[in-house]
Amino acid sequence: MDSQLYTINRIADIIADRYRMVRNDDEILHLVYDTRKINEGGRSLFFALSGGQDGHEFIGHACTLGVKNFVVLDGKVDEGAYPEANFLFVDDTLLALQQLAKYHRSQFDIPIIAITGSNGKTIVKEWLFQLLNPEFNIARSPKSYNSQLGVALSLWQLSSDNTLAIIEAGISRPGEMERLQDMIHPTLGVLTNIGTAHSEGFESDEEKLKEKLRLFEKAKQLIVSPKYIPSSGMLPLKPSIVTWGYRDDCDLHIIDVRRGNYTQIIAEYQGSRIDIQIVPSDEASVENAVSCWSVLLTLGYESEVIKQRMMALFPVEMRLELKNGINNCSIIDDSYSCDVASLMIALNFLQQQNQHGKKTVILSDIPEIKGDKESVYSRVAQLIKSNRIDRFIGIGEDISAFDGLFERGSLFYRSTDEFLAAAPGIDFRDESILLKGARVFSFERISKILTQKTHDTALEINLKALERNLKHYKSKLKPTTKLMVMVKAFSYGSGSFEIANLLQFNQVDYLAVAYPDEGVTLRNAGIKLPIMVMNVDLSSFDAMVDHELEPEIFSLRQLNAFLAFLEGRGEKHYPIHIKLETGMHRLGFDEVDMDRLVQLLEATDLVQIASVFSHLAASGSSEHDDFTRSQIGRFENLSGRLQKGLNYSFLRHLSNTAAIDRWPEASFDMVRLGIGLYGIGPQGEGSVLEPVARLKTTISQIKRVSDEDTVGYNRRGRLVGGGTIATVKIGYADGYSRRFGNGVGRMMVGGRPVPTVGDICMDMCMLDVTGLEVNEGDTVEVFGETPTLMSLAQAIDTIPYELMTGISQRVKRVYFYE
Numbered sequence: 108m109d110s111q112l113y114t115i116n117r118i119a120d121i122i123a124d125r126y127r128m129v130r131n132d133d134e135i136l137h138l139v140y141d142t143r144k145i146n147e148g149g150r151s152l153f154f155a156l157s158g159g160q161d162g163h164e165f166i167g168h169a170c171t172l173g174v175k176n177f178v179v180l181d182g183k184v185d186e187g188a189y190p191e192a193n194f195l196f197v198d199d200t201l202l203a204l205q206q207l208a209k210y211h212r213s214q215f216d217i218p219i220i221a222i223t224g225s226n227g228k229t230i231v232k233e234w235l236f237q238l239l240n241p242e243f244n245i246a247r248s249p250k251s252y253n254s255q256l257g258v259a260l261s262l263w264q265l266s267s268d269n270t271l272a273i274i275e276a277g278i279s280r281p282g283e284m285e286r287l288q289d290m291i292h293p294t295l296g297v298l299t300n301i302g303t304a305h306s307e308g309f310e311s312d313e314e315k316l317k318e319k320l321r322l323f324e325k326a327k328q329l330i331v332s333p334k335y336i337p338s339s340g341m342l343p344l345k346p347s348i349v350t351w352g353y354r355d356d357c358d359l360h361i362i363d364v365r366r367g368n369y370t371q372i373i374a375e376y377q378g379s380r381i382d383i384q385i386v387p388s389d390e391a392s393v394e395n396a397v398s399c400w401s402v403l404l405t406l407g408y409e410s411e412v413i414k415q416r417m418m419a420l421f422p423v424e425m426r427l428e429l430k431n432g433i434n435n436c437s438i439i440d441d442s443y444s445c446d447v448a449s450l451m452i453a454l455n456f457l458q459q460q461n462q463h464g465k466k467t468v469i470l471s472d473i474p475e476i477k478g479d480k481e482s483v484y485s486r487v488a489q490l491i492k493s494n495r496i497d498r499f500i501g502i503g504e505d506i507s508a509f510d511g512l513f514e515r516g517s518l519f520y521r522s523t524d525e526f527l528a529a530a531p532g533i534d535f536r537d538e539s540i541l542l543k544g545a546r547v548f549s550f551e552r553i554s555k556i557l558t559q560k561t562h563d564t565a566l567e568i569n570l571k572a573l574e575r576n577l578k579h580y581k582s583k584l585k586p587t588t589k590l591m592v593m594v595k596a597f598s599y600g601s602g603s604f605e606i607a608n609l610l611q612f613n614q615v616d617y618l619a620v621a622y623p624d625e626g627v628t629l630r631n632a633g634i635k636l637p638i639m640v641m642n643v644d645l646s647s648f649d650a651m652v653d654h655e656l657e658p659e660i661f662s663l664r665q666l667n668a669f670l671a672f673l674e675g676r677g678e679k680h681y682p683i684h685i686k687l688e689t690g691m692h693r694l695g696f697d698e699v700d701m702d703r704l705v706q707l708l709e710a711t712d713l714v715q716i717a718s719v720f721s722h723l724a725a726s727g728s729s730e731h732d733d734f735t736r737s738q739i740g741r742f743e744n745l746s747g748r749l750q751k752g753l754n755y756s757f758l759r760h761l762s763n764t765a766a767i768d769r770w771p772e773a774s775f776d777m778v779r780l781g782i783g784l785y786g787i788g789p790q791g792e793g794s795v796l797e798p799v800a801r802l803k804t805t806i807s808q809i810k811r812v813s814d815e816d817t818v819g820y821n822r823r824g825r826l827v828g829g830g831t832i833a834t835v836k837i838g839y840a841d842g843y844s845r846r847f848g849n850g851v852g853r854m855m856v857g858g859r860p861v862p863t864v865g866d867i868c869m870d871m872c873m874l875d876v877t878g879l880e881v882n883e884g885d886t887v888e889v890f891g892e893t894p895t896l897m898s899l900a901q902a903i904d905t906i907p908y909e910l911m912t913g914i915s916q917r918v919k920r921v922y923f924y925e
């Protein structure tokens with residue numbers, strides 16, 4: 108995140124007790140904390156944060172990226188090892204970052220709107236931005252940067268051009284809001300709503316609300332709905348309170364909400380009747396719009412101006428999507444805002460998904476630059492260069508005017524139309540393409556020609572949620588325990604190299620797949636992590652060794668065959684993984700094989716044991732705990748016998764997801780994480796895990812049926828008293844089991860769960876949508892938030908693993924990173 112210039116010397120004055128300075132006047136533009144997200148090392152100040160990985164361990168790496176300035180814990184680094192670096196020593200690196208943000212914020216005497224609440228924060232922030240943008244030069248939190256760290260980085264973006272800031276604040280634990288309020292020091296507060304999201308850290312909803320309200324203690328005005336405040340005594344004393352809601356004592360008193368082509372909201376305010384119209388019709392959007400409306404009224408906007416702008420509000424697309432493109436390209440479609448901060452985030456994602464060596468960026472003008480355009484575009488050019496983008500394409504009059512700032516060979520077009528006319532002559536092939544355009548440039552037209560047509564049924568994979576699940580499991584392990592992630596069966600149905608790339612980026616230690624061809628696919632996509640393959644036979648030995656894949660060896664017969672093969676190829680010390688039988692009775696060496704196995708391994712230098720492992724049959728169920736204990740004992744015993752016979756050490760591992768949770772004593776040197784990564788906890792959906800997959804489809808047709816009519820094959824379906832059915836584009840050939848027919852399965856339509864009617868067909872099925880306002884083309888959720896994958900699996904007496912892996916390959920996978 109950038110800002111105007113500070114020298115390192117000045118920053119030292121603000122935050123450090125002690126420092127070691129070799130240069131006083133290095134200019135600092137960016138505050139960074141993750142070596143994978145450094146755009147311009149030379150002008151970055153690196154904060155070594157703890158929590159998760161310890162930032163102090165990455166100082167050497169940061170130096171190789173050109174970083175010369177560091178904020179570290181006193182006593183944690185060997186200064187002598189980095190003679191070129193400046194070090195500021197502090198007691199708490201996160202607090203130091205926050206102090207700097209606070210100081211920076213205090214330099215500006217402008218209105219600052221702070222938004223908190225359980226849901227809707229980001230939408231309200233983005234809508235307020237759209238609504239207030241004509242009058243103000245607004246700084247706002249990028250995406251949903253609302254944590255202790257995110258807020259500090261958001262504030263750091265404030266510059267002297269700004270006349271207003273809109274900052275989002277989120278908390279998950281008591282005590283956190285105080286620090287946010289101290290940094291943000293908002294002048295106007297908005298509380299969106301209070302729901303049950305993120306309540307883990309709090310005793311009660313009341314405690315959570317009290318904590319949230321702390322943000323507004325020193326604000327001048329606060330906008331709330333009494334709906335979310337159990338007693339007005341809870342409200343902070345200083346701000347003047349502006350209320351909205353259906354009660355007639357509210358300042359903005361909502362009288363009626365009428366839904367049609369538009370949603371009209373009618374209210375009374377200071378004795379007059381006023382109204383707005385918005386496009387979305389769901390209750391959450393109505394509340395978010397009313398929150399924004401209250402802000403504008405509080406700021407003194409005319410009713411007519413508000414009305415016009417509300418009509419023009421557009422939905423907030425916060426997702427960054429990864430799609431398959433033409434000619435084996437990957438398209439990263441970021442239709443969020445188009446500014447330098449969000450460009451940086453998108454470039455980081457492009458670096459993370461490195462399935463192709465070649466990288467292209469297509470960028471439109473950055474709209475509404477209120478300061479010096481040249482400096483903004485030279486920042487952009489610098490970012491493109493430092494991210495080693497192979498090809499840059501700029502679209503728009505402004506960016507074209509600054510073409511001289513970009514590397515030679517960059518292409519410029521004055522409009523999207525001009526680019527589209529030229530596109531057939533540009534060879535897009537085997538590359539990752541980042542598409543980032545401001546709304547007026549309609550980049551969806553470019554996206555359309557670059558992506559493969561998608562069938563309307565799609566499995567959406569939330570890579571950010573997957574990353575958070577990964578972090579959760581990492582946090583449960585001892586720092587020395589390694590992590591192998593199971594990406595077999597297309598990562599449990601969720602993808603292949605897209606997931607593996609994310610895991611590689613997050614530095615897991617090992618990947619495992621079921622069959623050699625799965626491993627070959629990963630290698631071809633540039634995955635460099637060691638990969639274990641579980642089912643390997645003679646016919647695939649060549650492919651294994653060609654692609655540096657490491658076999659699981661589970662029998663003497665297989666071991667002998669592999670040794671003979673290695674001998675023939677002249678390979679030595681090839682890494683293998685020995686599987687032991689401890690009670691699963693599937694694959695593995697039995698106790699009776701052990702002596703022979705040790706003999707064979709002692710006598711050869713063709714292979715090197717990378718690890719020895721076994722698999723628990725029932726680690727998730729307490730009624731089998733004695734059995735699990737006996738498996739652990741047997742594993743210790745058998746692996747110990749192997750270790751005794753060999754003069755080198757190897758990794759031992761036994762735990763799957765459920766065992767990570769339930770059997771920490773069985774973690775040995777490494778664990779094998781599977782289903783938990785995809786958001787399914789061992790005992791149902793664990794509270795902290797987030798669902799990763801959402802299956803959606805669309806409505807092809809809507810029909811009225813009478814009491815006598817039947818629906819579908821075998822005339823199984825009927826609506827008593829008649830009604831309406833919607834035919835949707837998913838059937839058993841997509842993996843939606845026939846067992847979901849006749850009301851067993853439910854899908855979400857327009858925010859409501861509706862049952863299936865009749866038998867499930869091969870490519871379609873029918874839903875009962877009687878009484879609902881739905882249209883052909885509407886999106887339908889098959890599973891995701893509701894119904895959950897788990898509840899759906901339970902409905903047909905199976906497990907989430909089977910449902911996920913059963914979603915057929917014709918269902919497109921769409922990835923997003925929110």
Ligand SMILES: *Cc1c(COP(=O)(O)O)cnc(C)c1O
Pocket residue numbers: 593722762763764765779780781782783
């Ligand atoms: C699939 C698999 C795992 C992961 O199991 P989860 O229950 O999904 O965590 C671990 N080990 C082996 C050998 C596996 O086949």
